[in-house]
Amino acid sequence: MIVAFCLLISGLYRVDSQLYATKTLRPRLSRLLRPSMALRARPNEGEGAPRRSNPYFKKGGVVYIEDFLPREKFEKIQEEVSRLEPDFRKEVGSIARGREGMVAPKNSCVHSILTSKEVTQQIVKEIGTKVFPADFPIEIRRYTFGGRMRWHEDDILYAKPQFEAILTVENKGSLSKTEWFQNDGTISSVSSRPNSLLVIKAGEIRHRVTPVLRGRRTIVKCIFTTTLKKAPDFQDQMPEYN
Numbered sequence: 001m002i003v004a005f006c007l008l009i010s011g012l013y014r015v016d017s018q019l020y021a022t023k024t025l026r027p028r029l030s031r032l033l034r035p036s037m038a039l040r041a042r043p044n045e046g047e048g049a050p051r052r053s054n055p056y057f058k059k060g061g062v063v064y065i066e067d068f069l070p071r072e073k074f075e076k077i078q079e080e081v082s083r084l085e086p087d088f089r090k091e092v093g094s095i096a097r098g099r100e101g102m103v104a105p106k107n108s109c110v111h112s113i114l115t116s117k118e119v120t121q122q123i124v125k126e127i128g129t130k131v132f133p134a135d136f137p138i139e140i141r142r143y144t145f146g147g148r149m150r151w152h153e154d155d156i157l158y159a160k161p162q163f164e165a166i167l168t169v170e171n172k173g174s175l176s177k178t179e180w181f182q183n184d185g186t187i188s189s190v191s192s193r194p195n196s197l198l199v200i201k202a203g204e205i206r207h208r209v210t211p212v213l214r215g216r217r218t219i220v221k222c223i224f225t226t227t228l229k230k231a232p233d234f235q236d237q238m239p240e241y242n
Contacts, residue, residue, distance in 0.1 A: 089241035098147030131224035154202035159229035172215035180207035
């Protein structure tokens with residue numbers, strides 16, 4: 001009798017354990033197998049490292065980081081971009097549509113913050129390549145309603161491919177995304193949030209910007225390079241606004 005009772009209890013325990021494991025593991029497995037791209041927290045890299053709770057990923061040669069700049073520096077950039085807005089002009093000679101902007105003045109905080117030693121060091125750490133700010137103009141760009149950019153790879157401006165860094169200044173419900181092809185042919189995407197940084201290596205990553213369906217999206221594009229030796233068509237790639 002006692003043996004039978006023990007066997008009964010043991011069997012119930014095993015069934016209960018299996019049910020518990022199924023309930024707890026199934027959601028975890030569904031998250032792992034879900035096709036959409038999940039943002040993950042970066043591991044702690046020791047004292048003095050950038051905050052690792054920021055949503056972050058490296059996927060298909062693209063690096064994406066949220067809360068990239070300290071709040072006070074990002075707010076300075078927002079204020080400067082807002083102040084410069086009356087000087088925005090339609091972009092000329094670009095594959096983008098519905099985009100306006102300007103070259104950031106060298107005496108602006110947009111230029112000084114994004115070419116600072118601190119920002120450069122953080123980008124070097126994220127991409128694993130020793131780079132420095134390029135001598136190509138920093139651009140402030142705004143996508144208005146319908147604004148988009150077709151599939152393309154960024155033109156190589158230097159003797160070695162540069163890294164293009166995109167800081168999102170505002171994205172007011174635009175529903176616009178940056179999409180790119182991974183090595184296996186699949187497409188990944190992200191709807192970049194204000195104060196996020198997206199880094200793409202020129203000449204390697206085919207990507208596009210989907211149309212702005214409402215509101216607007218404003219970014220700052222700056223370039224980091226390993227050399228200042230120019231590609232033959234460097235001057236032809238200079239931005240034009242009219």
